[in-house]
Amino acid sequence: MSTPPPPGPEQPQGPQGQYPAPPPQDPHAQAPHPRDPYAQSPYPQGAYPPGAYPPAPYGAWNPYPHPPRPAHNGVAIAALVLGVLCFLPAVGLVLGLVALRQIKKRGERGRGMAIAGVALSTLGLVLWALAIPTGVASEVWEGFKEGAAEETLSVKKGQCFDSPGGSLEGETYDLDIVDCDGEHDGEAFATVTVPDGSYPGDDRLTGIAEDKCYALQGDYAMDVWAVPDHVDVYYLTPTRQSWRLGDREITCVFGNTDGKGTLTGSLRNDATTLDADQLAYLESVRDLDAVLDREPEAYAEDDLDANTAWAAEVRDAVAAQSEALRAHTWTGDAEQPVAALVEELRTARGHWAKAATAGGPDAFYEHYDAGYAFYDGARTIDVREALGLDTSPPEYDYDGGEDSGGDLDV
Structure with missing residues (x-):
């Protein structure tokens, strides 16, 4: 009587229904490592001992992941x-x-x-x-206000800039400083400090800007002949918001007359860019121009006294220019043309003296026209050419230019 094998995987039977005996064991053979997937197993492929499970395939995801970590607050x-x-x-x-x-x-x-x-x-x-x-906190706050104001009004005298909107009209909160040699929207030529106090209002700031900026343009661009006809005066004024941060400056700006055009090259010609001869001549011209600009609005027919009084001022200014030109020592080729101009100024002074004592409008305008004949004439152009200054007379706007220029709030 044979004893059946213990329960387990089904084994193939021998020819007489007996289970084959296990193969003889090599006493020197090493048992396979239990975790070695390539080790020889005594069981057929795909069969495992009771209670055993197949190993997980390489790279399989863990079916029981760790719980997620809580988020940062x-x-x-x-x-x-x-x-x-x-x-x-x-x-x-x-x-x-x-x-x-x-x-x-x-x-x-x-x-x-x-x-x-x-x-x-x-x-x-x-x-x-x-x-x-x-008082440290107060100093910190004052420094913050000053820095904010400086950031708001970020353009200084002599700097050229582009406006982000490409226009010099309306409001802006930032300006990009660029090289004056290339194209730019504007060039700052002066700054005006407004007295401290409560915000004066937009109209008041505009009035101050117009009075000051038009008067100061000649200090920066002394040679008015070198200022192109398409250039006009604009100004940057504080806004109510920037005023609270300590902004008290009006910045005077040269820009294109259409407000959206560009300029090329700096318009600066003052003591920082001119030689001694150029500076002496332009200073004498500027003083005379200041008097000529004060010509009365009323015609001689309407107010003869005002016009004759003004003619007396012109007479004295022409005499002062002649004296300034004679007192300067000219170099190079400028001496002879300057002497010719001084002689012409002497003749012009005589006509302005007669205009100052004219008994009627006709006599006034006769000497008025003769006195103005030297202005921008051939002798003036000769002097400018000898000094290396611009020789193209500007086109004058006799309508007053009230519709030109503008303001840019910052």
């Missing part, structure tokens, strides 16, 4: 940032305390950041409390 992050920057320390302290409560209730991360934010904000509050009695 956003309020704690904000508290830490405010604490590090020492900006609004009271707000940083409140946010840190709120973050600690939220973290405890929700199980979020970020407790360390919240504690650091509370500590740094508390330190910031202590520093501010110590700074206020000593």
Whole structure:
């Protein structure tokens, strides 16, 4: 009687219904490593001992992943940032305390950041409390206002710039400084400081800008002949908002007459760019021009006294120009043409003297025209050519140019 084998995987039977005996074991053979997938197994392929399971394939995902980690608390992050920057320390302290409560209730991360934010904000509050009695806080605030105002009005005398909108009209909050050699929207030629106090209003600032900027353009561009006809005067004025930050400057600007065109090259010709001879001549011309610009609006037929009084001022200005030209020592080829101009000025002075004593409008205008004949004449062009100045007389706007120019609020 044979004894059946123990329960297990089905084994092939021998010719007589007996189970084959297991193969003889090599006493020197090493048992396969239990975890070696390539080791020889005593069981057929695909069969495993009772209670065993096939190994997981290489690279298979774990069917039981770790639970996700809790997220960082956003309020704690904000508290830490405010604490590090020492900006609004009271707000940083409140946010840190709120973050600690939220973290405890929700199980979020970020407790360390919240504690650091509370500590740094508390330190910031202590520093501010110590700074206020000593005036440090006031100095910080004044520095902030000055920096904000400087950022608002970011163009200085002699600088060229582009307006972000490409226009010199309306409002702007930033100007891009560019090289004057290339194309640009405007060139700053003067600044005017407005007295401190309450905001004077847009109309008042515009009136100050018009009076000051048109008067100051000759100090920056002394040779009016060198200013192209398509150039006009604009101005940057403070806004109500920038006034609160300490902005008290009006900036006078050269720009294109159409407000959106461009300029090329600097218009500056003053003591920083002119030689001694050029400067002496242009200074004498500027003084005379200042008097000629004060010509009365009323015609001699309507107000003879005002016109004759003005003619007397012109007479004295022509005499002063002649004296200034004679007193200067001219170099190079300028001496002879200047002497010829001085002689012409002597003749012009005689006509202005007669215009100043004219008994009627007809006599006034007779000497008025003769006195003006030298102005921008051949002798003037000869002097300019010898000095290396512009020799193309400008086109004068006898309508007053009231519709030209404009303002740009900053």
